[in-house]
Amino acid sequence: MKGLNRKGKESPQIFPASGEELRKMHQRDCLIFFLTLVSTTAAAFIFRGMVANPDVNITMFYTLGIFLVARYTSGYVWGLLFAILSVLSVNFFFTYPYSTFNLTLEGYPITFAAMFLIYMVTSAMTTDMKRQASVLASQEKELMEAQKEKMRANLLRAVSHDLRTPLTGIIGNSGSYLKMEDSLTDEEKRGIVQNIESDANWLLNMVENLLSVTRINNETASVNKSLEPVDEVMSSAVVRFRKRFPEALINVFLPEDLIMVMMDPTLIEQVIINILQNAQVHSHSALPIELRAYEDREHVWFSIKDYGVGIDEKKIDTIFDGEGYRSSEDVKVDGYKGMGIGLSICKTIIMAHGGDIVARNHGEGSEFLFYLPKETEE
Amino acid sequence: MLQKLSILVIEDEKSICDFITKTLNAQNYKTTSAHTGKDGLAILTSALPDLVLLDLGLPDMDGLDIIQQTRRWSSLPIIVISARTQEREKVAALDAGADDYITKPFGTDELLARIRTAIRHSNKIMTDSMNNNRPYSAKGLTVDFDKRLVTVDGNEIHLTRVEYKIVSMLAKNSGKVITYSSLIDQVWGPYADDNNRILRVNMANIRRKLEKNPGEPVYIFTELGIGYRMIEDENIE
Numbered sequence: 121m122k123g124l125n126r127k128g129k130e131s132p133q134i135f136p137a138s139g140e141e142l143r144k145m146h147q148r149d150c151l152i153f154f155l156t157l158v159s160t161t162a163a164a165f166i167f168r169g170m171v172a173n174p175d176v177n178i179t180m181f182y183t184l185g186i187f188l189v190a191r192y193t194s195g196y197v198w199g200l201l202f203a204i205l206s207v208l209s210v211n212f213f214f215t216y217p218y219s220t221f222n223l224t225l226e227g228y229p230i231t232f233a234a235m236f237l238i239y240m241v242t243s244a245m246t247t248d249m250k251r252q253a254s255v256l257a258s259q260e261k262e263l264m265e266a267q268k269e270k271m272r273a274n275l276l277r278a279v280s281h282d283l284r285t286p287l288t289g290i291i292g293n294s295g296s297y298l299k300m301e302d303s304l305t306d307e308e309k310r311g312i313v314q315n316i317e318s319d320a321n322w323l324l325n326m327v328e329n330l331l332s333v334t335r336i337n338n339e340t341a342s343v344n345k346s347l348e349p350v351d352e353v354m355s356s357a358v359v360r361f362r363k364r365f366p367e368a369l370i371n372v373f374l375p376e377d378l379i380m381v382m383m384d385p386t387l388i389e390q391v392i393i394n395i396l397q398n399a400q401v402h403s404h405s406a407l408p409i410e411l412r413a414y415e416d417r418e419h420v421w422f423s424i425k426d427y428g429v430g431i432d433e434k435k436i437d438t439i440f441d442g443e444g445y446r447s448s449e450d451v452k453v454d455g456y457k458g459m460g461i462g463l464s465i466c467k468t469i470i471m472a473h474g475g476d477i478v479a480r481n482h483g484e485g486s487e488f489l490f491y492l493p494k495e496t497e498e
Numbered sequence: 499m500l501q502k503l504s505i506l507v508i509e510d511e512k513s514i515c516d517f518i519t520k521t522l523n524a525q526n527y528k529t530t531s532a533h534t535g536k537d538g539l540a541i542l543t544s545a546l547p548d549l550v551l552l553d554l555g556l557p558d559m560d561g562l563d564i565i566q567q568t569r570r571w572s573s574l575p576i577i578v579i580s581a582r583t584q585e586r587e588k589v590a591a592l593d594a595g596a597d598d599y600i601t602k603p604f605g606t607d608e609l610l611a612r613i614r615t616a617i618r619h620s621n622k623i624m625t626d627s628m629n630n631n632r633p634y635s636a637k638g639l640t641v642d643f644d645k646r647l648v649t650v651d652g653n654e655i656h657l658t659r660v661e662y663k664i665v666s667m668l669a670k671n672s673g674k675v676i677t678y679s680s681l682i683d684q685v686w687g688p689y690a691d692d693n694n695r696i697l698r699v700n701m702a703n704i705r706r707k708l709e710k711n712p713g714e715p716v717y718i719f720t721e722l723g724i725g726y727r728m729i730e731d732e733n734i735e
Contacts, residue, residue, distance in 0.1 A: 324603060331581075349698045351705070352720040355713050362714070372713025378702045380695065385722040386585065411713070 149193035153202060160185035161209055168214065178214050182206035186239050190246035199243030207236050268341065271468060275333070275461065282326055282461050286319035293319070321364070325397075329465050332390045336472045343472045345382040350375060350413045350420060353385050357392035358411065361400075368400050373412035381420045381492050387469045388422075388492070391477075394462040395424045395488045403428025403485060419475070419491040427485040439479050440467035466490070502528040503617065506547035508538035508564070509579065510557050514602075518551065521606045527613075535559035542568060549616060552596070553579045554587055562587075562594055569595040575616035579604075585723035589677055592724070598674050615673035615730055634669035636732045639708065639717050641669040650708055660685060661704050664697070665728075668718060673730035675721050701726065 164178045186206065190199035211221055293312045297304070304312070336343055351374040358372055392411065399409045405428035413422050431439060440463050463479075470477045470490050477490035505527050509515040512533070519529040530545060532538035535556040542550065542564075550568070554561035565576055578591045578599040588599050597616045600609060634641040638651040648655045648665055657665060663685045668676060678694045686696075705712040719727045 347695060348722075349702055351702060351712065352698070353722065355705075355715050356720045356722050358714050359719060370714075372711065374713050378699055380698065389722055 145194060149198050152192050153189055153198045156185050156189050157202065157205060157209075160206075161213065164214065178210060182210060183238065183242065186242050187246060190243040191250065196243065196247055199247060200240070203236060203239030203243055206239060264341075271464065275464060275468075279326075279330065279461065283323065286323045286326075289319040290316050290323070325364070326461065329390065329394065329462060332387055333465055333468060335384060335387060336468065341472050343384040343387060343469075345384055345473070347380050348383055348385045348388075350379040350381060350422075353383070353388050354392065354411060354413060354422075356385075357389045357396070360389070361393050361396045364397070365400050368396075369405075369408035370396070371408045371410050373410065375413050375415065379413065379415050379420055382495050383473055383492055388473075391466045391469050391490065392422065392424070394466050398462060399424060399426040399428070399486075399488075403430075405485060415494070418494055420494060421489065421491045423487060423489050425482065425485065425487040429485070430481040431479055431486045433481070436479055436481070440464055440477065502526060503549065504528040504530065504545070504547045505549045505551060505613070506538065506541055506545065507531040507551045508533075508535065508556065508561075509551070509553040510534065510555075511553070514553075518609070521609065522613075525610060535561070535564055539564060539567065546572075547574065549574065549613060549620075550576045551579060551613075552576055554584070554591060555580070562590060565591060565594045565596050573620070575620045577612055577616055588724055589679075592675065592677050593679065611673070611730070619671070619674060632733070634672060634731050634733075636672065636729045637716055639729075641666055643670070648708075655707050657704065657707065658700075661700055661707075664700055665704060665708075668726060668728035669731070672728045675725050675727045677725040681725065 160181050164181045167177060167181065186199060186202055189202045193199065208221070212219065215222070293315045297309065297312045301309075354372060354374060358370060361370075362368065396409065396411065399405060403409075403426040405426035407427040410423070410425040412425075413420060415421065467477055470492075473492050474495075475490055475492045477488065479486060479488050481487075505522055507515055507518050507522075507529060509518065509531065510533050515531050515533065519531055522529045530541055530547065532541050535558050538550075538552070538556075541547075552561050552564060556564075561578065565578075568574070568576065575597045576595070578588065578596045579602060580588055580591070580599055581602050591599060597619065598612055600612050631643045633643065640649045641647075642649075643666060646662060646666075648657055648662065664681060667681060667684050678697060682690050682694060682697055701718070705715060705718065708717050709715045717729055719729070721727055
């Protein structure tokens, strides 16, 4: 993947390079060209000293050289130049009479013509292959770019919707308090302040989610990972979740053995909290919510399972897209707020870790399942 | 208390500063506030407060500088106020000599608890070091530093030598966050490997031995990316 991207940059047809980059590229190509030429010729000389009848094999050396030059330089020019020089140097160094050009030997013009043709075709083919690969790579990049753009647009829409709701509550409540302070009973005042507090907490929850997205590197869509124990992240998420929902029922099943995996722990904590909150607020679970983690050879899995109403099958595929409330008559019924943004952020975070997340119904409720790839610390 | 404890609040955001000073005044602390780092340092050196609440994001200077400059001449408790996402800054502040940190936004209860803990720890250093060996106890967990004995609800817990070292260090600093690196320094020495995997493995074992439900710990809390905090000792005078 990385290799493909790098090649994409080298091809001037697809990504127009600046003058400075072009000069550097030419310098590099030139260096590759001469190094290959010199080393091929040197290898041919050494080989000739060791073997009785080396002519055919020497041709092979140059063919290999052509492959290398065509593969690692940009454009046709270097490969073509190498082909011409190859034919000439075979003639000059390796056919009798040595150290002179002789194109008049019997049958040789045909041999050289054939060699030349092979070189040309090889060179053209490799160059073409390379171009195709880079076109493919750039298409892939565009696709990723488009996906990122879509995510960003969804996020923005979700934010403007979800931030406005609690802010309206805060402004309205504080405004009415200030205006009607004298006529309000103590109980009413208390109610107003409680509303403000709960809206502010909601807002904080949202802002923390948004802040977590800023930890994801925009260029590479990756995160700062370190080797962290799974059980600490789980328990820390549960402790923070409890601050908001002290009466919530959760069963936590830690893995038997200590599992350590590469991750940004605060982000994975955020993912777990978001899904727990989602389950707590929306699922109406009849039994305690279950949080567990386990591993297989290549992944560490996290599962959050509830025994509630389940997820609407129509939404199950788009639940992480942050589009939940755009088509939203049925949505307002259960005071559905902010589910979209929290879950779309979960997806963004997990994808940035190289993992994946799914939601599914398990018959008695819903389950959110995500994995992180096991990898070694670099 | 005859003499009110004095607290200096260095925080540039006026509304936060107001809220903190109002809360503290109501709790019988004497507060002074500064909105810039320069003012803060000036008041610090002239008024010698009992405790400093320091916002790391000041407009005129880095909060870290204030900690370092203060630590050259004083060990007075410093509590850092910082945002959720700045683990690196928090660790740097703690390593530079800050006593604890509190994450914005915080409630009044949390703030007061942090202040009490910090003041208690600074008193402990000032007064008799014998007191330091008073057993720790909270929610059924006890650590007897003389007998090197750890019990939960009266049952003795068998810890390895390293596990005991970790638990006793957290217990002696109960209520305060201890960074991974300072724990590693204390337990394995300053030349220990920087990799904190071995600490995590030991901590996982400790949790399994101490906590009834390690999934929802009540004794030792993880501060992700920073370190560990043990629940405050209940025997505060």
